[in-house]
Amino acid sequence: MSKITYAKALIDGLHGCMSEDDRVSVIGSYILGLSPLNNLVDRLREDFEDRISDPPISEAAVAATGIGAAMAGDRPFVDIGTASFIFEAWSQIVNEAANAHYMSGGQISVPVVFHMLHGLRGGGGAQHSHSPQAMLFNCPGLEIVLPSSPADVKGLIRQAILSDNPTIVIDHAKLLAIEDDVPDGNYEIPFGQANIRRAGGDATIVATSFTVQTALEAAEILSKRGISVEVIDPRTIVPLDMETILASVEKTGRLVVIDEANLRCSVASEIGMSVAEQGFSSLKAPIIRVTRPDVPVPFSPPLESYIAVDAGKIVKAVETVTE
Amino acid sequence: MSKITYAKALIDGLHGCMSEDDRVSVIGSYILGLSPLNNLVDRLREDFEDRISDPPISEAAVAATGIGAAMAGDRPFVDIGTASFIFEAWSQIVNEAANAHYMSGGQISVPVVFHMLHGLRGGGGAQHSHSPQAMLFNCPGLEIVLPSSPADVKGLIRQAILSDNPTIVIDHAKLLAIEDDVPDGNYEIPFGQANIRRAGGDATIVATSFTVQTALEAAEILSKRGISVEVIDPRTIVPLDMETILASVEKTGRLVVIDEANLRCSVASEIGMSVAEQGFSSLKAPIIRVTRPDVPVPFSPPLESYIAVDAGKIVKAVETVTE
Amino acid sequence: MEYQLSDRQNKDLLERMLMMRRFEETVAATAEDHFFGHYHLYIGQEATGAAVIEALGTDDLILTTHRNHGHIIGRGADPGPTLAEILGRADGFNGGRGGTLHLTSRDQGFLSTSAVVGGGIGLAVGAGYALKRAAGTAISVAFFGDGALEEGTAYESLNLASLWSLPVLFVCENNSLGAPGASAGEYPSSVNAAKDLIDIPRSVGIAAQSVDGADAGAVYAIAATAVAAIRAGQGPAFIEAKTVRWPGSRPIWPELATGITNLAAATDGALISGQHAAWINEHDPVLARVRCLIEDNILLPAEIDEIDRRVIGTMEAAKSMALASPLPEPESALEGVFT
């Protein structure tokens, strides 16, 4: 166990896989974006010089290259950079990667990993701040991973690379510098197992990615006000561990769902709706979503802050459902 | 008032707008896909020869052309053909069209219409059967129109062209041949006004596009079994008329939401979740969604039928919530 | 070095072409009574597909398009499961899940059929990436239509393959020249401002050549040269085969407008009649091939007939097999999204 940054844990996980399996290669080296931690990638460059390459600015062809290589038996890790640019490769992801296994009747599998950085980063504006996980959630055939801690990202990235399915790993720029305990050595975290980040009895909060951190902050504030919340991080939304969520709502009777994406058809909408369908009898209050409102992301700091999910908004929502 | 097909009503609506406003032009002439009714487009070709053109197979550039032309003051109607191919132009739609007005601080508007045919068409397989409205619903800045009848499509297409916002009009191939009464002359149907297609008191069904037809079929069957359902067609999901939906659920206490898209993050998820949030106290039973399951669309007819929304599934869902 | 077909290869190649032609005729005949989605026949382009395939090895990987039947059959896939797939049957290669648009025969080296125009090109580049990393001599091949060169991903993929010197053969079947389909409502394709399509790959440094796609010998020579260069590590190559698209696509023009091919017409032009006679005479690559093999004394008419009879027999068996195959179990639709 050592205390390392999220960014280092991610690179460690990737390094472990590359050491073990020659078939793993990296296409696109901006794995940590323009983060000051980006030099962590140098380790990959040094140790696997011929297995890491920078492609042209051609997201569609780059994604197709990853998918085609995976179809042919390779296990590429493709970095897309800022998540907003995955839209350039949308057809490759949605029409090719997601469908190939099913539509070939199982003849083909596509063990590719797509990695990207989502969300509000501070001044990213409307074209550098997307959280595409909600749209991807509507595409059957993709595993979708949303880590929220150093220990998780290391184990999840490994599981993503070991998986024979196309897997989307979405990190948040604001997570990269977070430090926490991370087990040494290689380990994987199975997909579809939610993590109860904090136990509590008065209300359930489900949050993903960076909003888990925000939810934990809110939980702390709420606990001081005498409200005990359970914070659940599904870690992967495909597959989704509804059991853990439903069990918690059965206990608390109240649900607040948090999402960095904007409201309509968000991950929060889906999780909330699933509870309304499968856990209705447990509910003692309306479900509340805390997400970005349905506006493009504005550039100016006060505007961006205004639309961002923050602890205050979460506290308010929990207070409303526990009233 | 005359009895005409949905396809004719659509072309009539478009023709009316082109007659009135020179700025309206058509890019892409496969408005009715490969439907046998496709020759209805000839009328546009004859009357507006220099205002209808077939572009290369370049969805991204074609979409950008429509958007840029709209920014410059034109009012293009861009046909994408099969809705699955809008994914090729995803960045143009999501990053350019949707954001331009907001991020320019209102300096620019983008009065473009994108038209496409969505859904299960019979043998379309995994790459010709998408219903992208759910993903688009997660993109703020787009008006989204889902007509379900000849009279509606004529008025909605007009409103789409008159709108100064980027508007996505999504038709369903199976609607094209449906005949019904359509008012003569030009008229527009305002966005954000749901249509109560059938009044009833025992349960509310919300459905869009072709599934409205399926829901009406189900309502007929249910009425014979003594269950009276209200069928609501929002007609546009952005803007969304939640008032009409909430008022109905207040009356019936039960909600079934229907969607041609697959389950996760579907339009049904969003509408259901909004009711769970805003209309919780009215609900007497869990909300149920009837959608495609989360699988790519298979080719073979029995497989495709198995995953399709049909009247039987809707009947069963309504029976469950009214039990 | 000039690659020429050996006698054995000439026979193989003719058989591939006949398999393609007779398969499509079977598809068209079967379509009258059975459910199909839309489909796109390969008739008229057999010389190109067969000659390129003749130049490949068994380890090579292939990505193809909506007009894929010829490639799959020509490569030696069993026509039974191929037809069964097109019919959506349980014994189809994809278990009925793909249909014509996504027909995949992994055993023959096919990774995917993308029905997204241009969709397979980038996948082939990816296969080339994997093959280059594996450091063997296998290459990947992308078959695509002229329309695919209108898609930006095609261009991006060419650039990437060139930059990384990947072992990829790009085969553009330009079937728009003289194609009679447009008048019957077919998609306009070749809507490209390039005077010469090969200027596009050349602009990003890819060796590219055009060839008469109806001339199997010429296509073979060019393809074999390109394949050898690619295997030798010289990076990707591009071939534009100028072919003529035949009618026979559903739903746009489902008639088999030129009828069932009569090989005797290769030597007796009088046997070709009807509206499309001139066109058959000028363009039919199967008749042209037969004519050439006979004229050059490579095969006797009787030998050709024998091959053809065998092929026709294979198709009859395939049709029986396919029609005997059940439809898949409806509930199985929910299985197999993930491995």
Next chain:
Amino acid sequence: MEYQLSDRQNKDLLERMLMMRRFEETVAATAEDHFFGHYHLYIGQEATGAAVIEALGTDDLILTTHRNHGHIIGRGADPGPTLAEILGRADGFNGGRGGTLHLTSRDQGFLSTSAVVGGGIGLAVGAGYALKRAAGTAISVAFFGDGALEEGTAYESLNLASLWSLPVLFVCENNSLGAPGASAGEYPSSVNAAKDLIDIPRSVGIAAQSVDGADAGAVYAIAATAVAAIRAGQGPAFIEAKTVRWPGSRPIWPELATGITNLAAATDGALISGQHAAWINEHDPVLARVRCLIEDNILLPAEIDEIDRRVIGTMEAAKSMALASPLPEPESALEGVFT
């Protein structure tokens, strides 16, 4: 016909270049104490932008990229609201909603700044579509970097503009040659297999020329010729201006590595010293321009100084205005998604 700059134009053009340079210096200086997102300075490319803009008319429409400051300032937009926008202030052109990445000045004919590499090219084609339909003489202009030619939409857009003969001028600012940024962690750009970028537009039939982007006179001559041809209905044209990207982008290399420009150094090379001296001497287009205007007796050093002083004054006023502008009201974030 050879286009040459008149005396008036020479003065205009120099002023545009100085406005660009002094603006970016102001941005860099202001960035030290105030919030910015990331930004990309135009330093080193002024001759290209200023000369192309000099060749345009007031009705022409422009689409630009993340490296847009120079185009907007050079076109005559007020530097106050420009800087205010970059600072996210309420009085910025976009009300603070766009920032540097989406800076838009509609009054100057700018329709949008797309920060998606290649994103503006297709929009410019669309503007050209509208302008052609309007049947006037205005044209649209797309400014973009060499990296944009790696994106498939760029290629698609070129093809479409060529096919439809749209009045679009494509200006590729190839700033990768000799750019020192890569070593400082800047994005690799110009990852293109084309030996010559102009082969790409040429492959789809677009007239294309390369020019030394640091030579304002040469850029002007080529741009004016292209603009005249486009206005005359000859369809799109493409210019590749070979420029050198300066440091000064945030967060990758935020230092103003070459310091505040001293115009006196144009005539007295001894004034240039430090690590980047050679590079400033060889590449700085502003110094080169000043040198050339003095040598050719077009402007006296004193006249140039006077312009520069005025420009510097304008920038000081702009900075005061921008810093005095309030931040937008937080709740206003919810307004203006739709018209």
